Structure formats: structure tokens, C-alpha cells
Amino acid sequence: MAPDIIHDPATEPVTADPRNPDFYQNPYALYDRLHRNDPRFFWKDYDHWCFASFKDVSALLRDRRFGRQILHVATRDELGMPAPKPHVAAFDQTEKYSxxxxxxxxxxxxxxxxxxxxxxRHVEQLRPRIAELANEMIDGFVADGGTDLIKSFAAPIPAIVIAEMIGLPAEMAPQLLNWSNRMVAMYMYGVTEATEIDANQASVDFMDYLGTEITERRRSPRSDLLTHMLTAEIDGTRLSDDEVISTAILLLNAGHEATVHTTGNGVKSILESGLDPRILFASDAQAAATVEECLRFDAPLHLFTRYALDDIEYGGRQFRKGETIGLMLGAANRDPQRFSNANAFDPFRADGANVSFGAGIHFCIGAPLARIELQVAFTELFKRLPGLQLAEPPSYNNVYHFHGLERLVVTWQ
Known part of the structure; x- marks a missing residue:
């Protein structure tokens, strides 16, 4: 049942509690109403304006008058921002150079x-390793007749791949996932102080571990990304240790989070569609098209914010310097003005596109890797388990804008 919302664009803001299960289990009911009424709206729960149309989201992701950072052009006092919280100092440090x-x-x-x-051209070389990992994971549960694909398949593969790219051992993947999941909890709506303290401790432990790895690379350089970040130069300058640590944490966190969600969401979409996976992954080209439709149809990230970097006008509305706007990626991907039968899962559509990886200067740096991971993982999964089916109704996590399944329990014949 879709949550009730209030939306008269002339007089009332939208109200939709991101913690309401009726909402985060199916945000598309709200998106449909927004597209019918007005996809530019003030979201009362977040206290800022949001944009849900494909045209607006795509344009604003590229609009350099809006940015991810604001304190480089204004002070906290000028913006009325509260002082940093001492109990999240370590987490803030990881974000400082992100x-x-x-x-x-x-x-x-x-x-x-x-x-x-x-x-x-570089990540294409990882296809055999990704296929090897996918089959290792399947080998681990195939005899059981059923599994939670999030834990046994979706989560470990991208964590191991990005860890190995950076130069960290595959056996560290579970610990990296633990730190990452605790840190990502900071982006929940209405985060509690207990969550903040836990995320801060995860940040401390993560930074300490990477600091030890950096010391080791300086003693014994390797042909990995961590060594590259420590030694590469542009215009005679190198990254500081703090910049290397922030970047490694971002790559590890972002390098698996969205891929895990898209894997789970995608398998769910494919199984619920009733389409034959043998056709969806019959060729590399069709596998790529199927992945793009998975990214569009049930995106892993639904809300991304920007700051107005000055007093500006967009779409007939004035925004003050420092004001936040929300870009609704999941809603843009279901815009009926952009996509025919926008709410239909159609890997054969001719109007395929999505903003799931963002756009502009902040377009996801790992998009080529994520696409290959998804193409290979899906192909191997459905090749090995052609009789895959849902064993229980899938349920999404209570983290609205990181839209991913809590569990994906499946069986096969």
C-alpha cells in the first residue's frame, strides 16, 4: 500500500517519511504521483527542494553552479551550519578528501x-577474475539448494575485486565490508548518535589499517593501485597520505555498495519479469543491455544532494548560496516523459539510458568496473542456476536513498 502524500505544488510540500516501510519498500508509487503532478517539489521531511524528472536530474548533475562541497566558498557561520561533532571527527576525516x-x-x-x-580497457582485463570469483561463490552454495544471494554472492564479489585492485588481500574482504557497512549507515535519514559513534570507530579502524598498508608499500612497492596513488605525480605533486586513505576508503565503500544493490535488485527484477535469462544473457551485447535496464529499472542510489554555490536561479526558482537540493536518480530513471512504459522491466527497449552513475564531473569513476562485474556475475549465475526462483518476497533495507535488498532468498532445481 502506497503511503499517503500531500502534494499541491502551489501550496503544500511533499511529505513522505523515508523511514516508513510502505515508502522505502516501494518508492515508485510516490514517483508516479510526482511525475503526474509536479516533479519539482519541496520535500518537507528532508527540508529542501527536489527534482525527479530525467531532464532536470541530468541537467543539474552537470550544472557547475551546484556542487558537492560548500565550505570552499562559504564559512559555517555565513551558512548557519552547526559546528562539527567531535564524536565523528574520524569519519569527517575520511570525507575531507573524498x-x-x-x-x-x-x-x-x-x-x-x-x-x-x-x-x-583496463577493467576489461578483469573479466576472467570476476568469472572465477562468481563460480567460486556459486560452488560454495550450489549443493544447498537455496541461499541468500546478497550474502553469498552479491556482497563478496565486488568487495574482493576492489580490494584486489587496491592491493589488499581477498581474505580482508569481510572486514572491509564490516567497516564499510558501518560507515555507510551515516547516510541514513535520521541517523542516531549511537550509529555515529559506531561509524566513527569503523573509520578509525579503517584508517589505521590503511596507514599500516601505506607504510608497507613505502618499504616494498607493488604493482597495485595503492602504490600507484602513493607514487604518481601530476604537475610535480603527489597525493598526501590523508588523500590516499580517503580515496582508498571511498573506492572500497563505493566500489562495492552500489554493485551489491544492483546485483540483488537486478536478480529480483529478472526473476519477477518472467523473462528467460538464457535470452537476456545470450550474448555480450544483450547482457550489457540487460544490465543497463537493471540499473534503470531499480537503481541502487535514489537521492543525491548538491549545494548551490552562489545565489542562483534554476527552473524559475531562486536558490540561496549554500542551499541544498535533492536529485532523485531512481525517480528520473522512471520518468514517463523520457521512457516508454517507464514502469516496465524491458531489457530490449530502444530508449535505454539511466542516471544511476550520476553525470558531469562526479560521474561514478567505477562505472566501467561495475558494469563488467554485473555483466559477468549475472551471466555466470544464470548459466549455472537456470532454474533460479524466489523463495520468499524480497525486502529492501531501511536506508531509503541506498536502495538495496536486505535479503534475496532463492532456490533452484
């Missing part, structure tokens, strides 16, 4: 030093 939080020129320099590791 690619997701920086704007040019710092963003340009840091991304330039990391980007070459994620170009398509």
Missing part, C-alpha cells in the same frame, strides 16, 4: 591520479 565531496581544482587533481585504473 572525490565525492571535492570540487575543482582539488577534485580534478585527485581524480586524474586515480582515473586511469578504472578506464574500460
Amino acid at each position: 572525490l565525492l565531496a571535492l570540487e575543482p581544482p582539488e577534485h580534478t587533481r585527485l581524480r586524474g591520479l586515480v582515473n586511469r585504473a578504472f578506464v574500460s
